[in-house]
Amino acid sequence: METLGIWIAAIGTIAILSFLYKENPIYRTVEHIFVGVSAGIGLYWGYDSIRQNAWNPLFNPAEGESRQLLMLIPLILGILLYSRFMENYKWVSRIPLGFIIGIGSALAIRGVIGASFMDQIIATMRMPLWGTMVKFGFDSLLFVVGVIGTLIYFFFSTEQKGALKYGASIGKWTMMIAFGTAFGNTVMSRVSLLIGRVYFLLGEWLQII
Known part of the structure; x- marks a missing residue:
């Protein structure tokens, strides 16, 4: 079976x-x-998740555990999603879908604000600018200057001239470097996947290497 x-x-x-x-x-x-x-595997894991997280706690609790009646709510909402396939009751599926979108949006917004906004502000403010220049001071200073320049680039309340113009230029170059780095990481990740498949073909399959 392994060879197959x-x-x-x-x-x-x-x-x-x-x-x-x-x-x-x-x-x-x-x-x-x-x-x-992939769809079949996803369907199986979805069924297994319902069985373990909703059906068993509600109808087949483990020994010593009480029935978790609150699980009726997500179980009913999940079943209502399938009303989408009935023409006359298609509108019912909007109720659980609204819960999914609302809760998902709230969790996503909370995570984005924390990870992409507050955490980065705090990390920038904690940069050790006055440490040993050779060890970390120059990197920290460069990072802070790049952040300030990027913020100035999106400051449209007044005309960007003089110091603001130079700050916006720094921000523009900082974003170009950041986007280029992100694109390079994406390309490298795809290349690493290709290398992995080539190693599989030449190693495990043909056993050349």
Whole structure:
């Protein structure tokens, strides 16, 4: 079974890489298989999550535990989502969907404000500017100058001239460097995935290396 799995993975990898030449029926077939398998795995994990987190605590509690009746609420809301497939009761699915969007938005906003806003402000204010210049002072100073320049770049309340113009220019270059770094990291992560698949083909499958 392990050998069969390696052969299936190798053939699937080659079929996906064939897209580098041009789109072809073999690539589309394997793409559909991949999407279908992923959907099946997602469906199984969704069922398992409902069973462990809602059904068992409500109807089959572990020994020594009481029934968690509050689990009826998410269980009912989850079932109501499937009313989407009934033409006359399609509108009912908007109720649980509203809860999902509202709670998800609240959690996302809280996380974004904390991680992308408050934490970065606090980290910038705590930068040790007056330490040993060779060790960390120059890096900290460069970071703070870049942050201030970026904020000035988005300061539109007055015309950007004089000191504001130079600050905005620093902010522009800082953002260009940051975007370039992010793009480079994305490319490197994709290259590392490619290297991993090449190692798999030459190592585990063909056993050349």
